[in-house]
Amino acid sequence: MKKIALLGAGFIASVHMEAWKNIEGAKVVAFFEVNNVKASEFQKKYSLPHYNSLSQLFSEQEVDAVDICLPTFLHREYTEMAALEKKHVFCEKPIALSLEDAFAMQKVCEDNGVFLMIGHVLRFWGEYVKARELVASGAIGQPILINAFRLSVTPVWSVNSWILKSHLSGGASLDLHIHDLDFVNWLAGNPQEVFARGLFREDSLDHVVTTVKYGNGVVASIEGGWMMQGDFPFTCGFRILGSEGVLEWTFRAGVNIEERAQSSPLFLYRRGEQRKLVEVAAEDPYREELAYFLKCIEKDTPPGLGTPEQAIEALRLALAAKSSVIEGERVLLEEL
Known part of the structure; x- marks a missing residue:
């Protein structure tokens, strides 16, 4: 069973959460959200442990991968935080706002031996x-x-x-x-x-x-x-x-x-x-894209769809x- 931390509690995070509920072999164990209103609504609906500090989430929860459903300007920051903790990263599109940030995300994941997949659904x-x-x-x-x-x-x-x-x-x-x-x-x-x-x-x-x-x-x-x-x-x-x-x-x-x-x-x-x-x-x-991401982790095979290279070319x-x-x-x- 692979344990997932969901980052975000907005519309697309709910879409992802519903998908994860129907994927065998994965379990969302906690979520991160700094907006208290959004966090309260999400926690009430899904009964998950909530954190407003990602470092605290990592220290208290065993996590294999993160699913980043945060605003685009935060993608690089939280990808880097996750990769440095050796967590695989699924990140919603677009990969970033700039090519500089996108290349940095790609590099930090490569340097730390974790997968980075971008949600080009x-x-x-x-x-x-x-x-x-x-x-x-x-x-x-x-x-x-x-x-x-x-x-x-x-x-x-x-x-x-x-x-x-x-x-x-x-x-x-x-x-x-x-x-x-x-x-x-x-x-x-x-x-x-x-x-x-x-x-x-x-x-x-x-x-x-x-x-x-x-x-x-x-x-x-x-x-x-x-x-x-x-x-x-x-x-x-x-x-x-x-x-x-x-x-x-x-x-x-x-x-x-x-x-x-x-x-x-x-x-x-x-x-x-x-x-x-x-x-x-x-x-x-x-559900299909997240199940594919999970299979890549389970088989220790880098994703061939939603790759950083493909996401960078689209950006x-x-x-x-x-x-x-x-x-x-x-x-x-x-x-x-």
Whole structure:
């Protein structure tokens, strides 16, 4: 039985906690949270020992790994604290706000012999996984053009609205848009060139359209933002055009991702054939990614999904897109 310390008590921490409850071989033994209101609510719901000091948690609890569900600006600090205590680290995306912090997180985990996995959950989300499998199998021929999107209303759930402050979250371009940047990287390989346009609110890039050119000739147009109005539902999806076919999926949920268990059809279109509905397993992607992390620990095998290298590449792309919006020019990834 691997013992987990959950860091954070907000929305995504609750999502992770529900997932951990359904993973055999793991047990959340305690949680860390400095906000007393959040801590009280979380403790009442899950009846876990609470700590507002991570060092005290480590001194009083036997822990194999930490699950970091803290605001992005805290990722480096708490990854370093955990790694120095020889704890494996699962950390929510994005890995960090800067490449400097991301590389530091990678290094401290390597130096202390612990795994670092970043929660790029689309690598475990049924429709995205199936799309990659189909593309790899040649179901649509050679990929040519990828469209991906993720749109929501402005999030209101964060304590003191930290997620709306660019210096704490990176804005929608890092917190939301990065999901699809990582997904397209997963499909198309290493990005070479970026051109983006977007909308700022104060200093926060909260809606962006990013065009990416890949070395294999694939072009991607990726849109993301949280400036939608009214009761606009959380909406995401993709369209992948290949030389012999098209994959298309669109998902509309609640305000956030509460209704992620509902199904939306994934369609495959091929030249000369009728549209095909692709079957996708209905699994909770958050449970899938955490179960994968646990298996890596149990087998002492470094994660191959959500790696620091993959997370750093997604962050590099997000930062390049922001730079392109600000400068009004294309950005070559090799220059960052």
